[in-house]
Amino acid sequence: MSKYTSFSEPMEDQNPFQDPAVTQHSSNAGYATLDLYNPFDNTTGPPPPYDATSPTAPPVPAQTPPSRTTPTEPRNYGSYNSQPVVNATTAELLKKQEELEKKAQELERRERELESHGLGPGASRQNNWPPLPSFCPVGPCFYQDINVEISQRFQRTVTIMYYFWMFGTCTLLLNLISSLAVFCVDTTGSGVGLGLAILWGILFTPCSFVCWYRPMYKAFRSDSSFNFFAFFFVFFAQVVVYIIMTIGIPGWGFSGWIVSLAAMKLSVAVGAIMMMNAILFTAQAAMGVIMLKKVHGLYRQTDASFQKAQAEFATGVMSNQAVRQATVSAAQGAFTAPR
Structure with a gap:
């Protein structure tokens, strides 16, 4: 009984990889490893022998980088039939912008000329027409300056x-x-x-x-x-x-x-x-x-227009102090008249 229950004394320097079950599968055996074995190959022969040298990867062909469109290149976002409409709209906008720029330049020019004549925002112009001499008892009756007051x-x-x-x-x-x-x-x-x-x-x-x-x-x-x-x-x-x-x-x-x-x-x-x-x-x-x-x-x-002329005439008549006073006097006389 002691024969079967006795164990050998373990060795202090025993290497588990020196076991005969492991050492018999040495590298010289003709077994394939997972690196070279493909189970999906339709081959009936034995797996290929193991090759210690790692297989070289096939050269990767040089790929040209994908072409990218620059911001300046035109892109086609739709049909070419809408191009004339876009061009007509752009031309109309450019024409309006040009007219606005001309008006702005004209206003700026007139402001500069008014400033050069020493006229502030609330200053009043002195009459300069007719150009009579200083010793004349009658002075000018109108102010006239075509370059300043009239549009170019x-x-x-x-x-x-x-x-x-x-x-x-x-x-x-x-x-x-x-x-x-x-x-x-x-x-x-x-x-x-x-x-x-x-x-x-x-x-x-x-x-x-x-x-x-x-x-x-x-x-x-x-x-x-x-x-x-x-x-x-x-x-x-x-x-x-x-x-x-x-x-x-x-x-x-x-x-x-x-x-x-x-x-x-x-x-x-x-x-x-x-x-x-x-x-x-x-x-x-x-x-x-x-x-x-x-x-x-x-x-x-x-x-x-004629409608604007009528409105200007009515506004000018009602803004006249003499006309307003005459209208008020006529209304008062009508109310105070004996009946």
């Missing part, structure tokens, strides 16, 4: 109209001279013409400036519809008067074509002076028609 797109038209008014004044002055020359030759039948020529020169010079030039100036300065309509009404009548001046009806005080041809029989020199005046009247009438159409074309480009 309308400055040329306003300047031409100002010189046209000066041209009309000079024509009336020459009409006075030619009427005086006829009076010196024929004192019996040309006295009325000379008197009317003096009257037309005194009357038309200031009235034309106040009645049609100033409304036109204020219309372009503040885009006033009422002033536009006032200018069209008065200037149309002025053009009709220019045509009558060109005709030269005898006894009306105008050195037109009829009076000039009749004066040629009295004196060639006087007839030549009056003929020159008739030519100037003709040019004045033709230029008046052209400028009337020019101003009307610019008027259609603005926001002026």
Whole structure:
């Protein structure tokens, strides 16, 4: 019994890997390891022998990096049919932006010019027209500065109209001279013409400036519809008067074509002076028609309208202190009147 229950004394330096069951499976045995054995291969033969050298990995082919689109490259996000619509919208936005930039530049220019003239935000402008000398007892009546008060797109038209008014004044002055020359030759039948020529020169010079030039100036300065309509009404009548001046009806005080041809029989020199005046009247009438159409074309480009003119007229009448006082007095009289 002791034979089966006795155990050998354990050795102090015993190596568990020296066991015969382990050492018989040495590395020289032809068994494959898990590194080379593939159980899914359809092979009937024995597994391949173990190779101590690790297999080299197959070379990886060089891969070109994927191409990336830069931010500047166009991308197609939709159909090409929407491209014309996008281009039209972009063009319209660019046009509006350009107009806004022009208006901003114009406002900035006018502000700089006002500052250069020493006009603060609440400062009042001094009248500078007509440019009378300092010793004159009568001072200027209006303030006028086309480069400051008028928008740049309308400055040329306003300047031409100002010189046209000066041209009309000079024509009336020459009409006075030619009427005086006829009076010196024929004192019996040309006295009325000379008197009317003096009257037309005194009357038309200031009235034309106040009645049609100033409304036109204020219309372009503040885009006033009422002033536009006032200018069209008065200037149309002025053009009709220019045509009558060109005709030269005898006894009306105008050195037109009829009076000039009749004066040629009295004196060639006087007839030549009056003929020159008739030519100037003709040019004045033709230029008046052209400028009337020019101003009307610019008027259609603005926001002026007949409804705005009515509103401006009503506002201007009610803001007038004299009109308001007269209205209040009339209302009080109506209520206090005996019944």
